[in-house]
Amino acid sequence: MLNTVYRLVAPRTIxxxxxxxxxxxxxxxxxxxxxxxxxxxxxxxxIRGKEVLDKKLPMALIHEGIGRVVSxxxxxxxxxxxxxxxxxxxxxxxxxxxENYLRSSKFCxxxxxGFMQESMVLPPERVVLLPQDAASEVAAFxxxxxxxxxxxxxxxxxxxxxxxxxxxxxxxxxxxxxxLLLRLRHPDSKVVVFGRxxxxxxxxxxxxxxxxxxxxxxxxxxxxxxxCAGGEGSVAAIEQIIDLINPEGTVSLLxxxxxxxxxxxxxxxxxxxxxxxxxxxxxxxxxDTVELYRERPEVLDYLSALVCSVNEAAQIADxxxxxxDDIHKPMGKTVIKWNM
Amino acid sequence: MQFAAxxxxxxxxxxxxxxxxxxxxxxxxxxxxxxxxxxxxxxxCFDGILVLTPGTWIQQTKDIVKKFCPQYADSIAVIAxxxxxxxxxxxxxxxxxxxxxxDDGAIIVTHDAVRPFVSLRIIEDNIAAALKYGACDTVVPAxxxxxxxxxxxxxxxxxxxxxxxxxxxxxxFNMRDLKETLQxxxxxxxxxxxxxxxxxxxxxxxVALVRGDVANIKITYPQDLRVAESMLGA
Numbered sequence: 258m259l260n261t262v263y264r265l266v267a268p269r270t271i272x273x274x275x276x277x278x279x280x281x282x283x284x285x286x287x288x289x290x291x292x293x294x295x296x297x298x299x300x301x302x303x304i305r306g307k308e309v310l311d312k313k314l315p316m317a318l319i320h321e322g323i324g325r326v327v328s329x330x331x332x333x334x335x336x337x338x339x340x341x342x343x344x345x346x347x348x349x350x351x352x353x354x355x356e357n358y359l360r361s362s363k364f365c366x367x368x369x370x371g372f373m374q375e376s377m378v379l380p381p382e383r384v385v386l387l388p389q390d391a392a393s394e395v396a397a398f399x400x401x402x403x404x405x406x407x408x409x410x411x412x413x414x415x416x417x418x419x420x421x422x423x424x425x426x427x428x429x430x431x432x433x434x435x436x437l438l439l440r441l442r443h444p445d446s447k448v449v450v451f452g453r454x455x456x457x458x459x460x461x462x463x464x465x466x467x468x469x470x471x472x473x474x475x476x477x478x479x480x481x482x483x484x485c486a487g488g489e490g491s492v493a494a495i496e497q498i499i500d501l502i503n504p505e506g507t508v509s510l511l512x513x514x515x516x517x518x519x520x521x522x523x524x525x526x527x528x529x530x531x532x533x534x535x536x537x538x539x540x541x542x543x544x545d546t547v548e549l550y551r552e553r554p555e556v557l558d559y560l561s562a563l564v565c566s567v568n569e570a571a572q573i574a575d576x577x578x579x580x581x582d583d584i585h586k587p588m589g590k591t592v593i594k595w596n597m
Numbered sequence: 598m599q600f601a602a603x604x605x606x607x608x609x610x611x612x613x614x615x616x617x618x619x620x621x622x623x624x625x626x627x628x629x630x631x632x633x634x635x636x637x638x639x640x641x642c643f644d645g646i647l648v649l650t651p652g653t654w655i656q657q658t659k660d661i662v663k664k665f666c667p668q669y670a671d672s673i674a675v676i677a678x679x680x681x682x683x684x685x686x687x688x689x690x691x692x693x694x695x696x697x698x699x700d701d702g703a704i705i706v707t708h709d710a711v712r713p714f715v716s717l718r719i720i721e722d723n724i725a726a727a728l729k730y731g732a733c734d735t736v737v738p739a740x741x742x743x744x745x746x747x748x749x750x751x752x753x754x755x756x757x758x759x760x761x762x763x764x765x766x767x768x769x770f771n772m773r774d775l776k777e778t779l780q781x782x783x784x785x786x787x788x789x790x791x792x793x794x795x796x797x798x799x800x801x802x803x804v805a806l807v808r809g810d811v812a813n814i815k816i817t818y819p820q821d822l823r824v825a826e827s828m829l830g831a
Contacts, residue, residue, distance in 0.1 A: 258632070264830075277625055280668070285641065327642070328641030336642065376717055
Protein backbone atom coordinates (compact mmCIF):
# COMPACT_ATOMS: atom_id res chain seq x y z
CA MET A 258 0.00 0.00 0.00
CA LEU A 259 1.20 3.50 -0.79
CA ASN A 260 1.66 5.45 2.42
CA THR A 261 2.67 9.07 2.88
CA VAL A 262 5.44 9.64 5.40
CA TYR A 263 6.17 13.17 6.64
CA ARG A 264 9.94 13.26 7.01
CA LEU A 265 12.24 15.83 8.52
CA VAL A 266 14.85 16.34 5.80
CA ALA A 267 16.70 19.22 7.48
CA PRO A 268 16.11 21.21 10.67
CA ARG A 269 12.60 22.71 10.61
CA THR A 270 11.91 21.25 7.14
CA ILE A 271 9.28 18.52 6.74
CA UNK A 272 8.40 17.02 3.35
CA UNK A 273 5.95 14.28 2.35
CA UNK A 274 7.34 11.13 0.76
CA UNK A 275 5.27 8.21 -0.48
CA UNK A 276 6.51 4.73 0.37
CA UNK A 277 5.13 1.36 -0.63
CA UNK A 278 4.48 -0.95 2.33
CA UNK A 279 3.30 -4.54 2.50
CA UNK A 280 0.16 -4.87 4.63
CA UNK A 281 0.05 -8.70 4.58
CA UNK A 282 -0.19 -9.98 8.16
CA UNK A 283 0.01 -6.40 9.48
CA UNK A 284 -2.20 -3.95 11.33
CA UNK A 285 -2.94 -0.66 9.57
CA UNK A 286 -3.32 2.10 12.16
CA UNK A 287 -4.32 5.69 11.45
CA UNK A 288 -2.45 7.87 13.95
CA UNK A 289 -4.94 10.11 15.74
CA UNK A 290 -2.99 11.79 18.57
CA UNK A 291 0.77 12.25 18.62
CA UNK A 292 2.89 13.76 21.34
CA UNK A 293 6.14 15.68 20.91
CA UNK A 294 9.14 14.57 22.97
CA UNK A 295 12.31 16.54 23.69
CA UNK A 296 14.17 14.01 21.56
CA UNK A 297 11.98 15.03 18.58
CA UNK A 298 12.76 18.66 19.28
CA UNK A 299 16.49 17.99 19.23
CA UNK A 300 16.11 16.72 15.67
CA UNK A 301 13.55 19.34 14.60
CA UNK A 302 15.69 22.23 15.78
CA UNK A 303 18.94 20.63 14.62
CA ILE A 304 20.38 20.55 18.15
CA ARG A 305 21.81 17.07 17.64
CA GLY A 306 25.33 17.03 16.23
CA LYS A 307 25.85 17.32 12.49
CA GLU A 308 27.11 13.75 12.29
CA VAL A 309 23.95 12.43 13.93
CA LEU A 310 21.71 14.54 11.72
CA ASP A 311 23.59 13.46 8.59
CA LYS A 312 23.18 9.84 9.61
CA LYS A 313 19.57 9.85 10.73
CA LEU A 314 17.77 12.32 8.45
CA PRO A 315 15.55 12.19 6.46
CA MET A 316 13.30 10.62 9.06
CA ALA A 317 9.72 10.97 10.28
CA LEU A 318 9.69 12.17 13.88
CA ILE A 319 7.52 11.22 16.88
CA HIS A 320 7.56 8.02 18.89
CA GLU A 321 4.68 8.80 21.25
CA GLY A 322 1.25 8.27 19.80
CA ILE A 323 -2.02 6.44 19.61
CA GLY A 324 -4.25 5.62 16.69
CA ARG A 325 -7.31 3.86 15.37
CA VAL A 326 -7.14 0.49 13.66
CA VAL A 327 -8.55 0.74 10.13
CA SER A 328 -7.78 -2.81 9.07
CA UNK A 329 -5.83 -5.79 10.31
CA UNK A 330 -4.77 -8.65 8.08
CA UNK A 331 -3.51 -10.55 11.14
CA UNK A 332 -7.03 -10.70 12.62
CA UNK A 333 -5.84 -9.54 16.05
CA UNK A 334 -7.72 -6.24 16.16
CA UNK A 335 -10.98 -4.97 14.77
CA UNK A 336 -11.61 -1.79 12.81
CA UNK A 337 -12.13 1.15 15.10
CA UNK A 338 -10.05 -0.20 17.99
CA UNK A 339 -8.18 2.53 19.81
CA UNK A 340 -4.57 1.44 20.23
CA UNK A 341 -1.20 2.62 21.37
CA UNK A 342 1.62 2.15 18.89
CA UNK A 343 4.95 0.76 20.11
CA UNK A 344 7.99 2.55 18.73
CA UNK A 345 10.48 -0.19 19.59
CA UNK A 346 10.83 -2.98 17.04
CA UNK A 347 13.07 -5.79 18.22
CA UNK A 348 14.48 -8.05 15.53
CA UNK A 349 15.84 -10.70 17.91
CA UNK A 350 15.12 -12.13 21.34
CA UNK A 351 17.69 -12.38 24.10
CA UNK A 352 17.33 -14.27 27.38
CA UNK A 353 19.12 -11.58 29.38
CA UNK A 354 18.87 -8.31 27.49
CA UNK A 355 15.49 -6.58 27.27
CA GLU A 356 14.19 -5.61 23.83
CA ASN A 357 14.69 -1.90 24.48
CA TYR A 358 18.40 -2.40 25.20
CA LEU A 359 19.22 -4.68 22.28
CA ARG A 360 21.46 -2.72 19.95
CA SER A 361 19.78 -4.39 16.99
CA SER A 362 16.29 -3.08 17.86
CA LYS A 363 14.82 -0.39 15.63
CA PHE A 364 13.26 2.63 17.24
CA CYS A 365 10.76 4.94 15.55
CA UNK A 366 11.92 8.51 15.37
CA UNK A 367 15.55 7.56 16.03
CA UNK A 368 17.08 6.18 12.88
CA UNK A 369 13.77 4.85 11.58
CA UNK A 370 10.61 6.61 10.53
CA GLY A 371 8.42 7.67 13.45
CA PHE A 372 4.66 8.08 13.66
CA MET A 373 4.30 11.18 11.46
CA GLN A 374 2.70 9.12 8.72
CA GLU A 375 -0.63 8.78 6.98
CA SER A 376 -0.86 5.30 8.50
CA MET A 377 1.38 3.02 10.49
CA VAL A 378 1.69 -0.49 9.09
CA LEU A 379 2.69 -2.54 12.13
CA PRO A 380 2.99 -6.17 13.14
CA PRO A 381 0.34 -6.94 15.78
CA GLU A 382 2.98 -7.34 18.51
CA ARG A 383 3.74 -3.63 18.15
CA VAL A 384 0.18 -2.60 18.92
CA VAL A 385 -1.55 -2.62 22.32
CA LEU A 386 -5.29 -2.12 22.80
CA LEU A 387 -6.30 0.92 24.85
CA PRO A 388 -9.36 1.15 27.08
CA GLN A 389 -12.03 2.69 24.84
CA ASP A 390 -12.76 5.43 27.36
CA ALA A 391 -9.14 6.56 27.82
CA ALA A 392 -8.82 10.27 27.04
CA SER A 393 -6.98 10.46 23.72
CA GLU A 394 -4.98 13.60 24.54
CA VAL A 395 -3.55 11.85 27.59
CA ALA A 396 -3.15 8.40 26.07
CA ALA A 397 -1.11 10.08 23.31
CA PHE A 398 1.95 10.05 25.58
CA UNK A 399 1.49 6.53 26.90
CA UNK A 400 4.97 5.76 25.61
CA UNK A 401 6.42 8.25 28.07
CA UNK A 402 4.40 6.70 30.89
CA UNK A 403 5.64 3.26 29.86
CA UNK A 404 9.22 4.51 30.14
CA UNK A 405 8.52 5.50 33.75
CA UNK A 406 6.80 2.15 34.29
CA UNK A 407 9.89 0.40 32.92
CA UNK A 408 12.23 2.35 35.18
CA UNK A 409 10.15 1.50 38.26
CA UNK A 410 10.01 -2.18 37.30
CA UNK A 411 13.79 -2.20 37.02
CA UNK A 412 14.01 -0.43 40.36
CA UNK A 413 11.76 -3.07 41.90
CA UNK A 414 14.06 -5.79 40.61
CA UNK A 415 17.35 -4.11 41.55
CA UNK A 416 16.85 -2.05 44.72
CA UNK A 417 17.15 -3.50 48.21
CA UNK A 418 13.97 -3.86 50.24
CA UNK A 419 14.12 -0.79 52.47
CA UNK A 420 12.06 1.69 50.55
CA UNK A 421 10.82 4.03 53.25
CA UNK A 422 11.81 7.18 51.37
CA UNK A 423 12.18 7.34 47.60
CA UNK A 424 13.55 10.54 46.10
CA UNK A 425 12.75 11.86 42.63
CA UNK A 426 14.94 14.60 41.19
CA UNK A 427 13.27 16.67 38.47
CA UNK A 428 10.06 18.69 38.36
CA UNK A 429 9.40 18.16 34.64
CA UNK A 430 7.21 15.67 32.84
CA UNK A 431 9.28 12.60 33.65
CA UNK A 432 9.65 13.57 37.30
CA UNK A 433 5.90 14.03 37.52
CA UNK A 434 5.10 10.67 35.94
CA UNK A 435 7.71 8.70 37.88
CA UNK A 436 6.48 10.24 41.15
CA LEU A 437 2.89 9.45 40.26
CA LEU A 438 3.63 5.84 39.39
CA LEU A 439 5.78 5.41 42.51
CA ARG A 440 2.88 6.71 44.59
CA LEU A 441 0.58 4.07 43.09
CA ARG A 442 3.06 1.20 43.02
CA HIS A 443 4.55 1.90 46.46
CA PRO A 444 1.78 3.33 48.61
CA ASP A 445 3.72 2.64 51.81
CA SER A 446 6.82 4.55 50.72
CA LYS A 447 7.26 8.28 51.17
CA VAL A 448 7.75 9.87 47.75
CA VAL A 449 9.96 12.94 47.97
CA VAL A 450 10.42 15.24 44.97
CA PHE A 451 13.30 17.68 44.46
CA GLY A 452 12.95 20.42 41.88
CA ARG A 453 14.02 23.89 40.87
CA UNK A 454 10.63 25.50 40.28
CA UNK A 455 8.27 26.01 43.24
CA UNK A 456 5.28 26.57 40.96
CA UNK A 457 5.81 23.25 39.26
CA UNK A 458 6.37 21.45 42.54
CA UNK A 459 3.00 22.72 43.74
CA UNK A 460 1.39 20.48 41.12
CA UNK A 461 2.88 17.34 42.68
CA UNK A 462 -0.13 17.08 44.97
CA UNK A 463 0.10 13.30 45.30
CA UNK A 464 3.58 13.06 46.87
CA UNK A 465 4.60 13.29 50.50
CA UNK A 466 7.21 16.02 50.32
CA UNK A 467 8.57 18.49 47.77
CA UNK A 468 11.80 20.42 48.16
CA UNK A 469 13.57 23.10 46.18
CA UNK A 470 17.03 21.82 45.33
CA UNK A 471 18.56 24.99 46.76
CA UNK A 472 16.93 24.49 50.11
CA UNK A 473 17.59 20.97 51.38
CA UNK A 474 19.11 21.68 54.76
CA UNK A 475 17.66 19.26 57.28
CA UNK A 476 15.94 17.10 54.66
CA UNK A 477 15.99 13.46 55.70
CA UNK A 478 18.08 11.16 53.49
CA UNK A 479 16.33 8.94 50.94
CA UNK A 480 16.82 5.20 50.53
CA UNK A 481 16.72 5.28 46.73
CA UNK A 482 16.58 7.91 44.03
CA UNK A 483 15.38 8.55 40.49
CA UNK A 484 17.20 11.14 38.41
CA CYS A 485 14.69 12.68 35.99
CA ALA A 486 16.39 16.02 35.42
CA GLY A 487 18.35 15.38 32.23
CA GLY A 488 20.22 17.89 30.13
CA GLU A 489 22.46 20.33 31.96
CA GLY A 490 20.53 19.60 35.14
CA SER A 491 21.88 16.06 35.35
CA VAL A 492 25.22 17.09 36.88
CA ALA A 493 23.73 18.96 39.83
CA ALA A 494 20.95 16.41 40.31
CA ILE A 495 23.29 13.42 40.49
CA GLU A 496 25.65 15.33 42.77
CA GLN A 497 22.81 16.10 45.17
CA ILE A 498 21.44 12.57 44.99
CA ILE A 499 24.82 11.20 46.07
CA ASP A 500 24.76 13.63 48.99
CA LEU A 501 21.21 12.87 50.07
CA ILE A 502 21.01 9.10 49.63
CA ASN A 503 21.64 6.44 52.25
CA PRO A 504 24.43 3.88 51.67
CA GLU A 505 23.64 0.95 49.39
CA GLY A 506 20.84 2.88 47.75
CA THR A 507 20.09 2.66 44.06
CA VAL A 508 20.13 5.60 41.69
CA SER A 509 17.96 5.19 38.62
CA LEU A 510 19.18 7.43 35.81
CA LEU A 511 16.47 8.51 33.35
CA UNK A 512 17.55 11.97 32.22
CA UNK A 513 19.13 12.26 28.78
CA UNK A 514 22.10 14.55 28.44
CA UNK A 515 23.86 15.55 25.22
CA UNK A 516 27.12 15.98 27.15
CA UNK A 517 29.08 13.69 29.42
CA UNK A 518 28.12 14.01 33.09
CA UNK A 519 30.88 14.06 35.76
CA UNK A 520 30.03 11.91 38.77
CA UNK A 521 31.73 11.80 42.17
CA UNK A 522 32.70 8.15 41.97
CA UNK A 523 34.57 8.47 45.30
CA UNK A 524 31.25 8.91 47.11
CA UNK A 525 29.56 6.29 44.94
CA UNK A 526 32.25 3.85 46.09
CA UNK A 527 32.17 4.95 49.71
CA UNK A 528 28.41 4.59 49.94
CA UNK A 529 28.30 1.44 47.82
CA UNK A 530 25.65 2.95 45.57
CA UNK A 531 24.19 1.23 42.58
CA UNK A 532 23.65 3.47 39.57
CA UNK A 533 21.68 1.99 36.72
CA UNK A 534 20.40 3.40 33.47
CA UNK A 535 16.85 3.16 32.21
CA UNK A 536 15.82 3.98 28.71
CA UNK A 537 12.75 3.47 26.56
CA UNK A 538 10.44 0.55 27.24
CA UNK A 539 9.21 -2.78 25.93
CA UNK A 540 5.88 -4.35 25.17
CA UNK A 541 5.43 -5.60 28.75
CA UNK A 542 5.81 -2.02 30.04
CA UNK A 543 3.12 -0.81 27.63
CA UNK A 544 0.81 -3.60 28.71
CA ASP A 545 1.44 -2.79 32.38
CA THR A 546 0.75 0.88 31.71
CA VAL A 547 -2.53 0.19 29.92
CA GLU A 548 -3.49 -2.18 32.71
CA LEU A 549 -2.82 0.62 35.17
CA TYR A 550 -5.15 2.88 33.15
CA ARG A 551 -7.85 0.23 33.52
CA GLU A 552 -7.32 -0.51 37.20
CA ARG A 553 -6.59 3.01 38.39
CA PRO A 554 -8.36 5.39 35.99
CA GLU A 555 -7.53 8.31 38.30
CA VAL A 556 -4.00 8.10 36.92
CA LEU A 557 -5.35 9.47 33.63
CA ASP A 558 -6.79 12.45 35.51
CA TYR A 559 -3.42 13.18 37.06
CA LEU A 560 -1.69 12.78 33.69
CA SER A 561 -4.15 15.13 32.02
CA ALA A 562 -2.52 17.95 34.00
CA LEU A 563 0.49 17.49 31.71
CA VAL A 564 -1.42 18.25 28.51
CA CYS A 565 -0.17 21.73 27.71
CA SER A 566 -1.83 22.17 24.32
CA VAL A 567 -3.58 20.19 21.61
CA ASN A 568 -2.75 21.33 18.08
CA GLU A 569 -4.66 20.02 15.09
CA ALA A 570 -2.56 19.09 12.06
CA ALA A 571 -4.23 18.89 8.66
CA GLN A 572 -1.24 20.15 6.66
CA ILE A 573 2.51 20.36 7.04
CA ALA A 574 2.38 23.99 8.20
CA ASP A 575 0.27 22.82 11.16
CA UNK A 576 2.92 20.27 12.14
CA UNK A 577 5.63 22.94 12.08
CA UNK A 578 3.43 25.25 14.15
CA UNK A 579 2.97 22.54 16.78
CA UNK A 580 6.73 22.03 17.03
CA UNK A 581 7.35 25.78 17.26
CA ASP A 582 4.69 26.18 19.96
CA ASP A 583 6.19 23.26 21.85
CA ILE A 584 9.54 25.07 22.07
CA HIS A 585 7.94 27.86 24.09
CA LYS A 586 5.73 25.78 26.38
CA PRO A 587 6.28 26.28 30.11
CA MET A 588 5.83 22.61 30.94
CA GLY A 589 3.84 19.60 29.91
CA LYS A 590 3.21 17.93 26.60
CA THR A 591 2.25 19.26 23.20
CA VAL A 592 -0.22 16.88 21.60
CA ILE A 593 -0.91 16.89 17.87
CA LYS A 594 -4.39 15.86 16.79
CA TRP A 595 -3.28 14.14 13.60
CA ASN A 596 -5.49 14.49 10.55
CA MET A 597 -2.98 14.10 7.75
CA MET B 598 -23.28 0.22 4.22
CA GLN B 599 -20.37 1.60 2.26
CA PHE B 600 -19.14 0.56 -1.15
CA ALA B 601 -16.23 1.55 -3.35
CA ALA B 602 -16.30 1.60 -7.13
CA UNK B 603 -12.87 1.87 -8.71
CA UNK B 604 -13.32 3.17 -12.22
CA UNK B 605 -10.72 1.50 -14.37
CA UNK B 606 -12.41 1.79 -17.71
CA UNK B 607 -9.95 4.21 -19.31
CA UNK B 608 -7.92 3.35 -22.37
CA UNK B 609 -4.21 3.87 -22.78
CA UNK B 610 -4.45 6.19 -25.77
CA UNK B 611 -3.00 9.21 -23.98
CA UNK B 612 -0.24 7.08 -22.47
CA UNK B 613 0.89 6.26 -25.98
CA UNK B 614 -0.21 2.65 -25.95
CA UNK B 615 -3.83 2.23 -27.05
CA UNK B 616 -3.74 -1.53 -26.44
CA UNK B 617 -3.06 -1.22 -22.74
CA UNK B 618 -5.29 0.76 -20.35
CA UNK B 619 -3.21 3.22 -18.32
CA UNK B 620 -4.18 1.72 -14.96
CA UNK B 621 -2.16 -1.37 -15.87
CA UNK B 622 1.09 0.52 -16.31
CA UNK B 623 3.56 -0.13 -13.50
CA UNK B 624 4.28 2.41 -10.80
CA UNK B 625 7.22 1.08 -8.83
CA UNK B 626 6.89 -2.68 -8.59
CA UNK B 627 3.18 -3.05 -9.34
CA UNK B 628 0.39 -1.77 -11.58
CA UNK B 629 -1.15 1.60 -10.75
CA UNK B 630 -4.54 -0.07 -10.20
CA UNK B 631 -3.09 -2.33 -7.49
CA UNK B 632 -1.80 0.64 -5.49
CA UNK B 633 -5.25 2.20 -5.62
CA UNK B 634 -6.98 -1.02 -4.59
CA UNK B 635 -4.59 -1.61 -1.71
CA UNK B 636 -5.49 1.79 -0.27
CA UNK B 637 -9.22 1.14 -0.46
CA UNK B 638 -8.85 -2.35 1.02
CA UNK B 639 -6.59 -1.14 3.85
CA UNK B 640 -9.12 1.59 4.65
CA UNK B 641 -11.18 -1.19 6.20
CA CYS B 642 -14.49 0.64 5.87
CA PHE B 643 -16.10 -0.92 2.80
CA ASP B 644 -18.68 -3.70 2.56
CA GLY B 645 -17.72 -4.24 -1.06
CA ILE B 646 -15.00 -3.07 -3.44
CA LEU B 647 -15.60 -3.29 -7.14
CA VAL B 648 -13.29 -2.69 -10.08
CA LEU B 649 -14.98 -1.67 -13.31
CA THR B 650 -12.65 -2.43 -16.17
CA PRO B 651 -12.82 -2.78 -19.96
CA GLY B 652 -14.58 -6.04 -20.81
CA THR B 653 -11.48 -7.47 -22.43
CA TRP B 654 -9.40 -6.88 -19.32
CA ILE B 655 -11.58 -8.53 -16.68
CA GLN B 656 -9.62 -11.75 -16.44
CA GLN B 657 -6.27 -10.00 -16.40
CA THR B 658 -7.50 -7.63 -13.72
CA LYS B 659 -8.48 -10.60 -11.57
CA ASP B 660 -5.07 -12.18 -12.18
CA ILE B 661 -3.29 -8.98 -11.19
CA VAL B 662 -5.27 -8.67 -7.95
CA LYS B 663 -4.50 -12.29 -7.03
CA LYS B 664 -0.85 -11.88 -7.85
CA PHE B 665 -0.11 -8.58 -6.12
CA CYS B 666 -2.51 -8.42 -3.20
CA PRO B 667 -3.72 -11.97 -2.50
CA GLN B 668 -4.81 -11.02 1.02
CA TYR B 669 -7.44 -8.73 -0.49
CA ALA B 670 -8.43 -10.88 -3.49
CA ASP B 671 -11.60 -12.21 -1.83
CA SER B 672 -12.89 -8.72 -1.06
CA ILE B 673 -12.45 -7.32 -4.57
CA ALA B 674 -14.90 -8.02 -7.40
CA VAL B 675 -14.25 -7.22 -11.06
CA ILE B 676 -16.90 -6.49 -13.68
CA ALA B 677 -17.10 -4.65 -16.99
CA UNK B 678 -17.60 -0.92 -17.05
CA UNK B 679 -20.01 0.89 -19.36
CA UNK B 680 -19.65 2.96 -22.50
CA UNK B 681 -19.46 6.25 -20.59
CA UNK B 682 -18.45 7.12 -17.05
CA UNK B 683 -22.03 7.38 -15.84
CA UNK B 684 -22.88 4.02 -17.46
CA UNK B 685 -19.98 2.52 -15.54
CA UNK B 686 -21.29 4.00 -12.30
CA UNK B 687 -24.75 2.59 -13.04
CA UNK B 688 -23.17 -0.84 -13.54
CA UNK B 689 -21.56 -0.49 -10.14
CA UNK B 690 -24.85 0.46 -8.48
CA UNK B 691 -26.62 -2.50 -10.09
CA UNK B 692 -23.89 -4.82 -8.86
CA UNK B 693 -23.97 -3.53 -5.27
CA UNK B 694 -27.78 -3.70 -5.21
CA UNK B 695 -28.02 -7.21 -6.61
CA UNK B 696 -24.93 -8.87 -5.14
CA UNK B 697 -24.32 -7.01 -1.90
CA UNK B 698 -27.87 -6.18 -0.74
CA UNK B 699 -27.10 -2.48 -0.60
CA ASP B 700 -29.66 -0.69 1.54
CA ASP B 701 -31.27 2.72 1.03
CA GLY B 702 -28.71 4.51 3.15
CA ALA B 703 -25.74 2.96 1.35
CA ILE B 704 -22.84 5.19 0.34
CA ILE B 705 -20.92 4.69 -2.89
CA VAL B 706 -17.40 6.08 -3.17
CA THR B 707 -16.33 6.35 -6.81
CA HIS B 708 -12.67 6.77 -7.59
CA ASP B 709 -10.38 6.89 -10.61
CA ALA B 710 -8.12 3.84 -10.70
CA VAL B 711 -5.35 6.11 -11.96
CA ARG B 712 -5.24 8.20 -8.78
CA PRO B 713 -3.15 5.85 -6.62
CA PHE B 714 -2.01 8.56 -4.19
CA VAL B 715 -5.45 9.01 -2.64
CA SER B 716 -5.07 9.11 1.13
CA LEU B 717 -6.98 7.36 3.89
CA ARG B 718 -7.95 10.78 5.19
CA ILE B 719 -9.58 11.70 1.88
CA ILE B 720 -11.50 8.41 1.81
CA GLU B 721 -12.69 8.88 5.39
CA ASP B 722 -13.69 12.49 4.73
CA ASN B 723 -15.62 11.40 1.63
CA ILE B 724 -17.68 8.90 3.57
CA ALA B 725 -18.39 11.41 6.33
CA ALA B 726 -19.42 14.11 3.81
CA ALA B 727 -21.58 11.74 1.76
CA LEU B 728 -23.37 10.63 4.90
CA LYS B 729 -23.95 14.23 5.95
CA TYR B 730 -24.76 15.90 2.62
CA GLY B 731 -25.74 13.05 0.31
CA ALA B 732 -23.00 13.85 -2.18
CA CYS B 733 -19.45 15.20 -2.18
CA ASP B 734 -16.59 15.98 -4.51
CA THR B 735 -12.89 15.97 -3.66
CA VAL B 736 -11.25 19.23 -4.67
CA VAL B 737 -8.14 21.35 -4.30
CA PRO B 738 -8.06 25.14 -4.65
CA ALA B 739 -7.28 26.18 -8.23
CA UNK B 740 -3.72 27.38 -8.58
CA UNK B 741 -3.72 28.29 -12.27
CA UNK B 742 -5.85 31.14 -13.51
CA UNK B 743 -8.87 29.64 -15.29
CA UNK B 744 -9.81 31.36 -18.51
CA UNK B 745 -13.20 30.99 -20.14
CA UNK B 746 -13.69 31.33 -23.86
CA UNK B 747 -17.07 30.88 -25.50
CA UNK B 748 -15.72 30.65 -29.03
CA UNK B 749 -12.23 29.29 -28.50
CA UNK B 750 -10.65 32.37 -30.02
CA UNK B 751 -10.88 35.13 -27.44
CA UNK B 752 -11.40 35.25 -23.68
CA UNK B 753 -14.99 35.79 -22.66
CA UNK B 754 -14.26 35.96 -18.93
CA UNK B 755 -11.71 35.19 -16.25
CA UNK B 756 -13.48 33.91 -13.15
CA UNK B 757 -12.23 34.88 -9.70
CA UNK B 758 -9.70 32.17 -8.86
CA UNK B 759 -10.31 32.39 -5.13
CA UNK B 760 -13.67 30.67 -5.54
CA UNK B 761 -12.48 28.07 -8.04
CA UNK B 762 -11.41 24.53 -7.27
CA UNK B 763 -10.06 21.68 -9.32
CA UNK B 764 -12.00 18.45 -9.09
CA UNK B 765 -10.31 15.22 -8.14
CA UNK B 766 -11.79 11.94 -7.03
CA UNK B 767 -13.22 10.25 -5.01
CA UNK B 768 -16.72 11.50 -5.60
CA UNK B 769 -19.14 9.95 -3.15
CA PHE B 770 -22.90 9.73 -2.96
CA ASN B 771 -25.91 8.27 -1.30
CA MET B 772 -26.26 5.40 -3.75
CA ARG B 773 -30.03 5.51 -4.15
CA ASP B 774 -29.94 9.27 -4.72
CA LEU B 775 -27.18 8.86 -7.29
CA LYS B 776 -29.14 6.22 -9.15
CA GLU B 777 -32.29 8.35 -9.25
CA THR B 778 -30.36 11.39 -10.35
CA LEU B 779 -28.55 9.61 -13.17
CA GLN B 780 -31.77 7.94 -14.30
CA UNK B 781 -33.51 11.32 -14.43
CA UNK B 782 -31.10 12.63 -17.05
CA UNK B 783 -32.40 13.10 -20.56
CA UNK B 784 -30.36 11.75 -23.46
CA UNK B 785 -29.10 15.26 -24.20
CA UNK B 786 -28.13 15.84 -20.60
CA UNK B 787 -26.39 12.49 -20.42
CA UNK B 788 -24.41 13.29 -23.53
CA UNK B 789 -22.84 16.40 -22.01
CA UNK B 790 -22.62 15.25 -18.40
CA UNK B 791 -19.40 13.39 -17.84
CA UNK B 792 -19.40 14.01 -14.14
CA UNK B 793 -21.87 12.60 -11.62
CA UNK B 794 -21.46 15.58 -9.30
CA UNK B 795 -22.48 17.86 -12.14
CA UNK B 796 -25.72 15.91 -12.45
CA UNK B 797 -26.44 16.59 -8.78
CA UNK B 798 -25.68 20.28 -9.20
CA UNK B 799 -27.93 20.38 -12.30
CA UNK B 800 -30.76 18.98 -10.19
CA UNK B 801 -30.17 21.58 -7.46
CA UNK B 802 -28.80 19.12 -4.94
CA UNK B 803 -26.02 19.93 -2.48
CA VAL B 804 -22.60 18.55 -3.24
CA ALA B 805 -20.16 19.07 -0.38
CA LEU B 806 -16.48 19.87 -0.89
CA VAL B 807 -13.91 17.49 0.54
CA ARG B 808 -10.38 18.78 0.89
CA GLY B 809 -8.26 16.89 -1.61
CA ASP B 810 -4.50 16.89 -1.93
CA VAL B 811 -2.20 18.10 -4.68
CA ALA B 812 -0.44 14.74 -4.34
CA ASN B 813 -3.66 12.97 -5.40
CA ILE B 814 -2.64 13.26 -9.05
CA LYS B 815 -4.29 11.56 -11.97
CA ILE B 816 -1.87 9.57 -14.10
CA THR B 817 -3.00 10.40 -17.60
CA TYR B 818 0.09 11.14 -19.66
CA PRO B 819 3.55 9.50 -19.72
CA GLN B 820 5.00 12.51 -17.91
CA ASP B 821 2.48 11.97 -15.08
CA LEU B 822 3.91 8.52 -14.57
CA ARG B 823 7.40 9.97 -14.30
CA VAL B 824 6.13 12.47 -11.71
CA ALA B 825 4.45 9.61 -9.84
CA GLU B 826 7.67 7.57 -9.88
CA SER B 827 9.56 10.52 -8.45
CA MET B 828 6.99 10.85 -5.63
CA LEU B 829 7.82 7.36 -4.44
CA GLY B 830 10.55 7.42 -1.81
CA ALA B 831 12.81 4.71 -0.52
